[in-house]
Amino acid sequence: MKNSSIRVFDDLSGLVRRDINPYLLKLEEAREKKMPIVFGPSLKDKKGKWLDYIRKDKKSPQPSKLIVEIGVHMGQVFCQLAKDHPNWGFVGLDITFKRVYSTCEKLVKNKIVNAVSVLADASYLEEIFSINEIDGVIIFFPDPWDKKRRQTKNRLINNDFCKTMSRLIKPGGFFWMKTDSQNYFLEVSNLIGSISDFKKSNHSDIGKDYPSIFQTRFQEKNIGFYNCIWVK
Ligand SMILES: C[S@@+](CC[C@H](N)C(=O)[O-])C[C@H]1O[C@@H](n2cnc3c(N)ncnc32)[C@H](O)[C@@H]1O
Known part of the structure; x- marks a missing residue:
């Protein structure tokens, strides 16, 4: 993602070599398993709808606030924030495949359901949020x-x-x-x-x-x- 020729909504499968960045495969597997991770073209339809997306169970109330952390690293602060504020929704951005995957893994491990890990360069913020x-x-x-x-x-x-x-x-x-x-x-x-x-x-x-x-x-x-x- 640090490669500036990759744009935020690009489909990474044809752009990144799996032998060079094994975390692409992990990201793809996580998405298939419906883990809390978003990247590439699937980011497009989330703009303006993040809280609705984060609320998996449509019977439960929508989170009352949307907090965005940029540069989550391995997700330590991000997971704690989401754990401490279960009625809010959290979106965590990073540009590093490994960090986005690790953050997603931590969310699952800690059974945190009000947050999602996103692979995105935050300079595209206006394209991701409304x-x-x-x-x-x-x-x-x-x-x-x-x-x-x-x-x-x-x-x-x-x-x-x-x-x-x-x-x-x-x-x-x-x-x-x-x-x-x-x-x-x-x-x-x-x-x-x-x-x-x-x-x-x-x-x-x-x-x-x-x-x-x-x-x-x-x-x-x-x-x-x-x-x-x-x-x-
Ligand atoms: C210096 S580290 C700080 C990590 C963490 N926030 C902390 O305080 O421990 C910066 C983090 O921002 C991420 N990052 C750098 N540029 C970014 C960008 N344009 N969009 C999203 N994340 C970015 C890096 O991958 C890295 O995880």
């Missing part, structure tokens, strides 16, 4: 692309992405970011600050902190990080 569909976006430790000045163009959270979030997040919803990169944090603060409908806040509806793998790694090395919530 306007005002999302109650909260969580991005913990996005790749900072800090080493060389010219790499900053690779950052996910840029001006266009912030504008997209302001369209997709409903009024009262939130964007929660953590990063160890001062430079990235200041840039995002400025961008979000310039969008008048977001205000800095001390808390989200989530209610408590969820230390991620990267957060723990930095804390073990006594490296500080920025932690900020903006509410729309």
Whole structure:
């Protein structure tokens, strides 16, 4: 998925060699087994309908909020969030086949039914979700692309992405970011600050902190990080 020639709705079966990335087969098997995983063309019809899709049993009430975590890694925070908020629906995005599969496996292992693991590049967010569909976006430790000045163009959270979030997040919803990169944090603060409908806040509806793998790694090395919530 890191291959930029692959677009989010592409059918991966003809584009990715199974001998090179064995996780494609695992993703396909997981989908056949109806595990909570979505990728490729089947992402298309979920836009605007995620909560309905997550509610497997149509007799049960629809989840009341839709939370999207971007860059779920191996799903540690994602699974805990979904477990702690059984009446909400969760969509977890990552671009790495192995991480998307592992997150899906964890959901099944922990019998978490209100969440789905999605293989998608979050720069396609507007193609995956509709306007005002999302109650909260969580991005913990996005790749900072800090080493060389010219790499900053690779950052996910840029001006266009912030504008997209302001369209997709409903009024009262939130964007929660953590990063160890001062430079990235200041840039995002400025961008979000310039969008008048977001205000800095001390808390989200989530209610408590969820230390991620990267957060723990930095804390073990006594490296500080920025932690900020903006509410729309
Ligand atoms: C530095 S890791 C942080 C992982 C986790 N959030 C944490 O805090 O421990 C960044 C994660 O974002 C994923 N990622 C990077 N670019 C992405 C994109 N454009 N869309 C979705 N996921 C992305 C990576 O595969 C990786 O799992």
